[in-house]
Amino acid sequence: MSENFRHPSPIAGAVQVIPLGGLGEIGKNTWCLRVGDDIVVFDCGFAFPNDDMPGIDYVLPDYAYLESHADLVRGIFISHGHEDHIGGLPFLLERLPVPVYATPLTLSLIEGKLSEHGLLGRVQLCRVEAGAHVRAGHLDVQLIRVAHSIPDAVAIAVDTPLGVVLYSGDFKFDPTPIDGQRTDYHALTSLGERGCFLLMSDSTNATRPGFTASEAAVGPALDRVFAQTSGRLIITTFASNIHRVQQVFDAAKRYGRRVALLGRSMVNVSERARALGYLTWQHEQFVALDALDSVPPEELVVLTTGSQGEPMAGLSRLATGEQKGLQIQHGDTVLISAIPIPGNEKAVARVINQLYERGAQVVYDSPRLGTHVSGHASEEELKLMLAFTRPRHFVPIHGELRHLTRHAELAMASGVSPQGVYILRNGDVLELREDAGCVVAQVPVGPVLVDGRLRFTRGQSQLRERQRLAHDGVVATLITVDAELVLRDGPDILTRGFIPPDDVGMRLLDEAKRRIVEVVDEAHARKNYDLSRLERQVVEATSRFFYETTGQRPAQMVFIKRID
């Protein structure tokens, strides 16, 4: 995974910014900032695999750059507790146990994650309140509160000799947050007054006009659903959206319903948030899952995971009837308080249809009903962030190229010099001086594919092989010959995922064997006893035959056994 190399330090009076992950289609936010001999890391996420990565569990950046500069890494600063910002931590920390700095809820979620990987107690986790400063080598780092779809989110400001570098994390400017914890507008505008050297800002919603609605707008929309529901109400949202969870508890109280929590992460995150005071409910509002039957339908809300159609989550188990102790029935209403993340649309649609099949009414048009709002800043907020901080340099982060490009346009329209706007690729080493900057080098970035216990740095051929197996299946052939290539037995053929195990398939295999016998006989007749050559000829002959008869090109594995 790691390569041993040492990267030159920035020239005097410059800083280096290096995205290890987080750009392009795969979001696995991991950014490095180097100032002199101090490196700090912003976030450490993983990505879920694309469709063309069968069998892969997670996609990580390559941490080679950090490992080969281990002595310079002063700490990892985490902006908030979403998977695409903390998911890589166990994998990085097991190689590089540097201190992790985060706000209380974020840290609690990180603890849960490290505990699963047996790493708890082996790394230094530092709890930092929003607004506080941390010393990292020669650098002063401040966490600045921002609003997002999870509590306790912060932007990260690093004071450098050139001015402040501000990493926004994921944010929106929600002026009326559910928890009353507003974005620290004063801290942001103070940066602008002092002179912000570099702004790195969230681009997720850069193509969305206007201003993202406050989380508080969801409350009245929830009320409308509660008011129209007479039977049981099942609500699904992201477990980490504690504000939403709070609003469900609040609406339930107003409408005389009690709440049950379903799904491992819903229970886990809610308990952590409640223990830290981010979520409040009264004891009598809560129903244990095994006591559901004792609650009349019109007095019950079940809050569950699975808003993205994830097959193992609560809502999917309800949709397929696999949830122990809770069966969907006529009269139930299911509210999906979320929208599908791109790529999940079909999975979500499948769950909705399964719920209808079981007799539920499903309320899923969140954009129209107002039962979901985004956690990311839209165009007007992004322009406000630029106006607050007035950066000299600008790097759009977190988004696909189309979002980064749009955000770069917004920055230029907001007065950042076009020479100070950089759209980076993963691995780019951006070196910034007072008035100029350019990409001076590249570091390895992977992707590293996590596949069970295996890690692949260069997994492309492996993935292509798997795609071929998925598409056309595989054929294994055994040919037993003597030294002069007289066939002594077989040929034997086994297949998987190729032809159907029926008469048609049997006839095809018989004919394929006949072709192989011909190839072997011919090699014997020509006295050409080269086994590699024979193998090639067998593969060619059968590939051609299979393609002509089935239109497919299965993967081939050939054993040629010589017995004397």
Place this chain on the structure above:
Amino acid sequence: MSENFRHPSPIAGAVQVIPLGGLGEIGKNTWCLRVGDDIVVFDCGFAFPNDDMPGIDYVLPDYAYLESHADLVRGIFISHGHEDHIGGLPFLLERLPVPVYATPLTLSLIEGKLSEHGLLGRVQLCRVEAGAHVRAGHLDVQLIRVAHSIPDAVAIAVDTPLGVVLYSGDFKFDPTPIDGQRTDYHALTSLGERGCFLLMSDSTNATRPGFTASEAAVGPALDRVFAQTSGRLIITTFASNIHRVQQVFDAAKRYGRRVALLGRSMVNVSERARALGYLTWQHEQFVALDALDSVPPEELVVLTTGSQGEPMAGLSRLATGEQKGLQIQHGDTVLISAIPIPGNEKAVARVINQLYERGAQVVYDSPRLGTHVSGHASEEELKLMLAFTRPRHFVPIHGELRHLTRHAELAMASGVSPQGVYILRNGDVLELREDAGCVVAQVPVGPVLVDGRLRFTRGQSQLRERQRLAHDGVVATLITVDAELVLRDGPDILTRGFIPPDDVGMRLLDEAKRRIVEVVDEAHARKNYDLSRLERQVVEATSRFFYETTGQRPAQMVFIKRID
């Protein structure tokens, strides 16, 4: 594929309606109507495979019901020329060469399809103008013009002793269609006056409130894009959306641009439509692909396929730089005049990002910009259709269960008796009498999976095998033993898509071989010479070992060769 069975004819004074395809998540519209001893078929579509069907080309219904009643099938009536309504024709017609009835453009597209399958001239294709009547056995069938996103679309009305059965096809009520060919409102309302026995109506947009915008609304939106574009303009839409193609030609004329067509189906469909008079352009408006360089950027439009991110289509080839003779460059603007069909979102996003990477500006927010409108009726239109036709019975068609359910609610709210509303599953035989109806039987419906030249009726185990291969790869093992299970050679192991071909992988395989040797030695020591038992033990031992070391469960194929 076919099973031999004969289904009882409907009881006197009843008709039967049977969906062979078109319900649930997989849209492959194929509906049968049986009246006495006459069967007519409405549409004959295929579906594209789901993500969990690797390697499958198309999904068809099982045609067993039609084949076993071949003597009763009077004809196939096609509502319009989209793939999900005509794609199954070659597969059905090669088994059951009954007459096909369709309007001129639809028929022309069918001819192209049959020609590719070598079926042209072997089946009877009957051209019927919208509004005309056809005799099918004892039945009178009328094609009634409706608006849709392809010209020449019709609903199909069958006169039965119980009243008219109306199959809507796909439709919208566009009052200002581009070609001036309005929905035949009079024919529809006349059905209402005479008494419509059964309405089968398009549910695609049943969950969308309001009235679908006219195709004519796209013109001004196109104008805005043309007005703001100074360089080359590349526009992608569905090739079959002839109205849209016409509007691009018209806007190009207004803005002094000439048009080139890129992509096999864009050229093919446009030529067919132009030959029949559905599409008009002046000779000087057209640019051949090999003459693009002679046209200044500000005077050029390239109209291409690929709005869904299809990897082989024009836009994807432009995005990856693989299109011969046309390279995307800075200054180009790409307009996606379409929205992603659910499931295609990520593929479309990838293409957009690739276009940005090459320097293009991409305009893709069609819902906001008005550069695309749907071809399907929204809620208010569906209620109008119900009000026009005042059916006694109602079957929602074409959509997922959530859409069918919503449409059923609309029908009841529109005055159809709840006892007269039926949500059918594929294969249901709905028998309708004057005042009542119920599902009396089931016929086989597949799905039949088309995989190259193979067809699978029960392909589930095959697909599961492929998914496993994709996920964890495959291991083939060869063990050569004598009659007393003394290992004579090997074991040999080959893998595909499992472990990486590096040192780690080699060490794993060496250890796996050691485990196999142990298993064989033990069998020999116990004098247990059963080869099937040995094979099972080898698979168990290596599966356990591979799972412990890699977290994966590759498919296994084992050859045990006994030599004496």
